[in-house]
Amino acid sequence: MSEVPQPPPEMPEMPYRGEYTERARRARLGWFRATTGAALRSLDATSIDARSLPGNLENFVGCVEVPVGLAGPMLFAGEHARGHVTAPLATTEGALVASAARGARAITRAGGVVTRAVGQRMVRAPFFEFAGLGEAAEFAHRITGHHAELAAEAARVSAHSRLVELDPVQLGRTVHVRFVYETADAGGQNMTTAATWRACRWILDRLCVPPGPSPTLFGVEGNLSGDKKFSHLNMTAGRGIRVIAECVLDPDTLRAVLKTTPEAMDRFYRIGVVAAQHAGMPGFDIDAANVIAAMFVATGQDIASVYESGAAQFSVDPDGAGLRATLVLPNLVAGTVGGGTGLPHQRDYLEALGCRGDAGARRFAEIVCGFALALDLSTLAAVASGQFADAHERLGRPRRVAWATRADLGAPLLQPLLAASLDAPDLAVTGVTWPEEAAGPSIITDLTAQGERRKLLGVLPVRASWEAGGRKGTLDLVLKVKPLDQEVIIEAAKLASLCGGRLAEVYPRWRDWTGFRDLHTRELAVYRSPDPALRRVLPRAYGVHEDPSRELYVLVMERLGPDVILKDTAEDPGLWEPGHVAAAVRGLAAVHAAWLGREADLLGSGLVGQCQTAARMAAMRELWHALLEHNRTEHPSLLDETAARRLRRVIDDIPVWWARIEAMPRTLVHGDFNPRNIALRAGDLSLVAYDWELATLHVPQRDLVDLLAYVLPGDAGEHEVAELVALHRQAVVAAGGAAPDAAVWREGFRLALWDFAVTRLQLYLMAHTHRELPFLRHVVPTVLRLLEIEDHAGEAVGVRSPA
Ligand SMILES: Nc1ncnc2c1ncn2[C@@H]1O[C@H](COP(=O)(O)OP(=O)(O)OP(=O)(O)O)[C@@H](O)[C@H]1O
Ligand SMILES: [Mg+2]
Structure with a gap:
């Protein structure tokens, strides 16, 4: 049987050929939708005026947005680029901007980059x-x-x-x-x-x-110009701007910022040169093209020219005790007038770079070359110090996981939970909507979002409509969809690796013991617990959903709104009046009282997960010291040498004082008890405490320390602290807890403070190296003040301070 060839189906023609108007754009978009069957919702809006595009583009339909991040400022001592310059980098490659910024910081710390645009050529052949x-x-x-x-x-x-x-x-x-x-x-x-x-x-x-x-x-062109092609001829004879950047990095800067040594950089560089020769690479560099492409996109360069412009020669040379690094870009084809440089965003970025005037192109070339050198240095350093591999660690999964979608988390998940918790077996969830607003700031969710991005995680507001027995209602809820503990542990380890040096070396040994283990199961156990003391302080819970095969650990609870005060106030300690602090302390004291001394019950309850011991804390001193030294170098304005010296002694003495912690009556503590995770009911100021993933077995004072670190000022008075410690004890006693006497109780507060100061606070500061945690600006001074007060108080009552 022979097939008769069918004529292709008639395609409608693209409308408004050659017309530069919004009407034409919209019609073309409609045509594009009709002929592709794709919804193309994101293409509806564009800030570019179709009328501005003749000469730049034909058949305009919409724009693609490439996110732009800032690296710098970097200090330049060039001919055209001088002083501090901040570079806009348009990219979707994670870590690129951070790495260029790190290189820029190193170069600036070491005195800046010298740049020269030594020639400019354009060739037609x-x-x-x-x-x-x-x-x-x-x-x-x-x-x-x-x-x-x-x-x-x-x-x-x-x-x-x-x-x-x-x-x-x-x-x-x-x-x-x-x-x-x-x-x-x-x-x-x-x-x-x-x-x-x-x-x-x-x-x-x-x-x-x-x-x-x-x-x-x-x-008019026989292809010898090499336009849009890389060629040896142009690399030597020149096409585009020939530009050079050079810097000298001292060993101290290499260690402090790039976490490596001149010797390691030199060795890794040499190995790379031989490999480049073997592979037949015409130049040698690490990843300069990343900066070239990102700056080309941001400033409206001819993107295809990245191909030839990416030719680069990077070299390092020992220079005294330090390292001299040079980057030559022989063929940077770029301009600051014409082409896409006149489009609104691109023009603004060029303006920010100071490249809109005369000699703008040479200035631009010097800036590109300087930042490309910064990136090459940072990337080489990352490889030389092992960070490069660590940064790519992912949780190994033996099989594919079917990640939950919003559809899975809506009615199918909510229906059985609401039916049970509202005691209405016939309840039907009739509708689910997902309000757009974000629930609130989250460190853990943000951190884990860097890992498996296809996974839906975090606190998601949801509105559920239901019907049961002829009644109807709606509920404003949040779903907290939790990451696995190992996901958090891996991301935290990446942060440590990025810190480099001793911290990067010792952190992996202890990464399972910094408090994150079991974090995905602990909080579910808390919300499942029938303990009335606990239930009184939790948000109203509608149940939990656990499905390990889909890595699904979900809490469903009321959405806290205007009915609570002081929610998310970690950055506004001034809002916490003494009455508020007292209310929070009293609220949690009831939980402390209920579990005080019941260590065996707690350990079997699933509420506390893997707990710390004095022996392990002692063995971990290498980590606590490494964290402290990193933070001391990285954040000198927060941790001065006096504070560091005090904390070093506290760490040295861990075996003594952690043995005391183990000997004290311990209880269920929240473990993250501060204004990021608590609020007060607007009416009676009763406590609402959420985010129990760091719940652990500890002295009850550990939660008080956490709270006071956030809500007291850096000049808190001794008396004020003594009163709050006493109030906490009284409230525990009033709730039926067998609290030790006042002096031992006070000692427990001091030990908990030391523990907080050398562990959690230092982990925060480590994270602060990479992501600003603004609350640390007041939390650190308050902790240092509390340490001072406790040293005093210990002397006053004659308690020998082990540290
Ligand atoms: N029940 C709730 N109602 C309204 N908002 C909530 C509720 N639970 C949490 N949030 C908001 O979501 C934020 C993150 O929630 P939560 O603290 O439980 O998560 P997390 O990822 O463990 O955060 P982090 O690591 O920062 O402590 C909270 O700071 C709060 O602003
Ligand atoms: Mg929280």
């Missing part, structure tokens, strides 16, 4: 083919004698392009003539095409007339 080799040779010879006339012709097209060289290259019967121009601030590809075309007309009309050589074929 028309060809002339002749009947014979001899004729071609004669033409090649003759043409060089007419530089002046050809330059004059070219200059008629643009005052900005100057013909500086005429280089005939004979290949058999064909002569390619490399017209080499300087083009001021334009990239110059278009302008030199027009100029060369005009010069060629002169050649054809004046030189190629009898009895002179007469070409059998002519073209």
Whole structure:
């Protein structure tokens, strides 16, 4: 059976060809939707005016947004780029901006980068083919004698392009003539095409007339210019701007910022050079093209030119005790006028770079080269110090996991939970909507979002409508969808790795013991617990959903709103009046009382997960010291040498005082009891405490320390602290807890403070290296003040301070 070929189905034509209006854009978008069947919702809006696009684009339909991040400021001592410069980098490659910023910080700390744009060229290469080799040779010879006339012709097209060289290259019967121009601030590809075309007309009309050589074929470009291609010829002869950046990094900067040594950088560099030779790479660099591409996108350069512009020569050399690093970009094809540089966003970024005036292109080239050098240095350092591999660690999963979607988390999940918790077996969830607003700031969720991005995580507001027995209602809820403990542990380890040095070395040994283990199961156990003391302080819970096969650990609870006060006030300690602090302390004291001394019950309850011991805390001193030293170097304005010295002694003495903690009556503590995780009911100021994932077995005072660290000022009075410690004890006693006497209770507070100061506070500070935690600006001084008060108080009552 033979098939009769069918004519293709008729395609409607794209509308409004050649028209630059919003009407045309919308019609084209409609056509695009109709012919592709795709919804294309994101293309509806654009901030670019269609009328501004002639010369830049045809068939305009919409825009693609590339996020732009800032690296710098970096100190420049160039010819055109001087002082501090901040670079906009348009990219979607994670860690690129952070790495360039790190390199920039190192270079600036070491005195800055010296840059020079040493030449600028744009090349067009028309060809002339002749009947014979001899004729071609004669033409090649003759043409060089007419530089002046050809330059004059070219200059008629643009005052900005100057013909500086005429280089005939004979290949058999064909002569390619490399017209080499300087083009001021334009990239110059278009302008030199027009100029060369005009010069060629002169050649054809004046030189190629009898009895002179007469070409059998002519073209304005024979591919020798290398436009949009990488070529050895251009790398040596030059096309675009030839620009160089150089810096000298001292060993201290290499250690403090790039977490490596001059020797390690030099060795890794040399190994890379041999490999580059083996692979036949024409230049040598690490990943300079990342910065070139990102800055090209941000500033409206011709993106395809990244191909040739990415040629680079990176080198390092020992310099005294430090390291000299140089980057040459021989072919940076870039401009600051023309092309896409006039579009609104691109123009703004160029303006921010100070590249909109005369010599803007050279300044731009110096800036690109400086930041490309910064990135090359940072990436080489990351490889040399092992961070590069750590940064890519992922949780190994033996099988594919079917991640939950919002559809799974809606009615199917809510229906059974609401039916049970509202005691209405016939309850039906009739509708679920997901309000857009974010629930609130979250450190853990943000951290884990860096890992498995396909996984839906975090606190998600949801509104559920239900019907049961003829009644109807709606509930404003939140779903807390939790990461696995190992996901958090891996991301925290990456932060430690990025810190480098000793911290990066010892953290992996202890990464399972910094408090995150079991975090995904602990909080579920808390919300399942029938303990009335606990239930009184939790948000109203509607149940939990646990499905390990889908890594699904979900809490469903009331959405706290205007009915509570002081929620999310970690950055506003001033809002916490003494009455509020007392209410929070009293509220939690009931939980402390209920579990005080019941260690065995707690350990079997699932509420506390893996708990710390004195022996392990002692063994972990290498980690606590490494954290402290990192933070001392990284955040000198928060931790001065006096504070660091005090904390070093506290760490040294861990075996003594942690044994005391173990000997004291312990209880269920919240473990993260501060205004990021608590609020008060607006009416009676009763406590609401959520986020129990760090719940653990500890002295009850551990929660008080946490709270006071956040809500007391850095000049808190001794008396005020003593009163709050006493109030906590009284409230525990009043709730039926068998609290030790006041002096031992106070000692427990001091031990809990030391524990907080050398563990949690230092982990926060480590995180603060990479992500600003603004509350630390007041929490750290308050903790230091509390340490001072406790040293005093210990002396006053004659308690020998082990530390
Ligand atoms: N029941 C709730 N109602 C309204 N908002 C809530 C509720 N539970 C949590 N949130 C908001 O979501 C934020 C994050 O929740 P939660 O603290 O439980 O998560 P997390 O990821 O463990 O946060 P972090 O690591 O920062 O402590 C809270 O700070 C709060 O602003
Ligand atoms: Mg929280």
